[in-house]
Amino acid sequence: MLKENAYENVKIGQRDNKPELFAGEDVMSLMEVSSFLAEWHSLYQSCHWATVFQSPDFVIAWYKLYRHAYKPIIIREQKEGILTGLLTLALPLQKSNSKLFIVGAGHYESDYQTWLATDNNGNSFISGALKALMHEFPNTDLMLRHLPPNTPIEWAKMEPQWQNSCTLYPLTRPLVVMSDFSVSRRDRKRVSRMNQIGEFTQITDEAAFNDALDELSIYYDFRQGAMYNKNPFRSDPINREFLLELFRRKILHVTVLKAGDEMVASVAALISKNRANLGGINFHSPLFASYSPGYVHFLMLSQQFVNDGISSFDLTPGGDPYKDRLATQHDQVHILVATNSRIYHLKRQLRKLIYQRLTEKGIRTMSIELSLKRQLYFIKERGLTHELVRSVRKLWANDQEKVYHDKLNLTKLGNNLSVNKNCLSDLLNYRMQGSVRTRWEFLENAMRSLELGAQVYTISDQGTLLFCAWYNKQVAHASDFQLTAADCQAFYLQDFYVHPSVVAQIREFLASVAFLININTSSAQVYLSIPSQDIQLMKTMNRAGFQITRESPPSAHD
Helix, strand or coil, X not given: CCCHHHHHHHHHHCCCCCCEEXXXXXXXXXXXXXHHHHHHHHHHHHCXXXXXXXXXXXXXXXXXXXXXXXXXXXXXXXXXXXXXXXEEEEEECCCCCCCCEEEECCHHHCCCCCCEEXXXXXXXXXXXXXXXXXXXXCCCEEEEEEECCCCCCHHHHHCHHHHCCEEEEEEEEEXXXXXXXXXXHHHHHHHHHHHCCCEEEEECCHHHHHHHHHHHXXXXXXXXXXXXXXXXHHHCCHHHHHHHHHHHCCCEEEEEEEECCXXXXXXXXXXXXXXXXXXXXXXXCHHHHHHCHHHHHHXXXXXXXXXXXXXXXXXXXXXXXXXXXXXXXXXEEEEEEECCCHHHHHHHHHHHHHHHHHHHCCCCHHXXXXXXXXXXXXXXXXXXXXXXXXXXXXXXXXXXXXXXXXXXXXXXXXXXXXXXXXXXXXXXXXXXXXXXXCHHHHHHHHHHHHHCCCEEEEEEECCEEEEEEEECHHHHHHCCCCCCECCEEEEEEEEEXXXXXXXXXXXXHHHHHHHHHCCCCCEEEEEEEEECCCHHHHHHHHHCCCEEECCCCCCCCC
């Protein structure tokens, strides 16, 4: 264990050191040495390619909060008692489904992973640091994502050892340079329209941010779940405390756009050295999709950065269209993979070649990766045989949905259940029980339906979604279904879902939904659409006594 005086003695007695590697508790002890932290901060400030993700504030917060999941690793170099190189890394303690890598400190929370060094030491330090790392961990590869622009990479191209061990993947980075930023006439109209219903504010109080995180995390998880099958806050409870710690350290800049009490959009950006980096939280509400709230919020935020004297806003690589629309410049970053395995190095080189060819043809490699992940996820959730049968059925199935109907006595059933409207938290509680629709598909469909103006009615209990039904006025008004009687009004619900444990309460749920939709009659004829391939749910509806109809209302997506 390192003590303050021991660290000072080591500094005095060493000249032109080779890189030293610390791991585990030795790293945590090093974090307590004030003189080391002061040197780290000084090196960070002077290193012109460093990002906020290499700052002591970010790395120390992450090391302390994620020590249960990662083994911290630090490689440092001193010359004449002065810190001249620093590489902060981490080794995941549990292997995921993919290959195990040593990663930059911060891992998924760090958009840029690189080393710190003096200007004349950038290449030599990392070369020596990797030798020390591969000696200590010979069977574990390294991945740094992403090396920011101006990071020294000549060592990987020129030195024979690294030519046969390292692979560099180039990626494009969208960047808003504030001196070039302006808002077009068309975008000014968007901003003006949003200002009529919403208010853009920065959260500066920790208590206010803590309170807002409850709602922010739901919106963020919903959007990430729909797009990427990820739920950062639900799957990682530490994520909330990590953001709070960054906020306390005054490197997390949080803005929100609200319409009354409704959350419309939010961005959490990391700011250091007069530069802003997108990270932490980025979402917009699907309920306000017609206002382009996410894009408008970025315009408002960029204008605030101009007013605050921020030099640039890094939108991070990823190929998202909205980033290219906002960016005033593009430059290049790299993913670095280093390995001791010649065979694995050849695999990475082949992968790089394929990516380059696809990029040259204008094909987004990240889209291909995401599509492949979707298909593998579907096979895992439903089984290979089931996926093959579904693919065959799509070739000959005439209907994409089946419609069931029943007559409800609203007077008798009354408003017995408490039903939520447009509750994203309820939608996040969906599990693939009683239906073959996966959670990814369910959330993806939910986000698309909300963006198209549909309303969703749900009931959850103890973290499990029990009922879900969608109502779209446009579909209802366009339908050819006729009223069956003067006192019996028809209404149409789409993408109906019921948990197997509450099938007996379907009619009570539907009656409660009818009251919320404002169907003021003594009885109602309800029509429920179910995807034609969801045989499991159709059997449930048959057992519940609902009848299938030959007619079907138009789709919400038509």
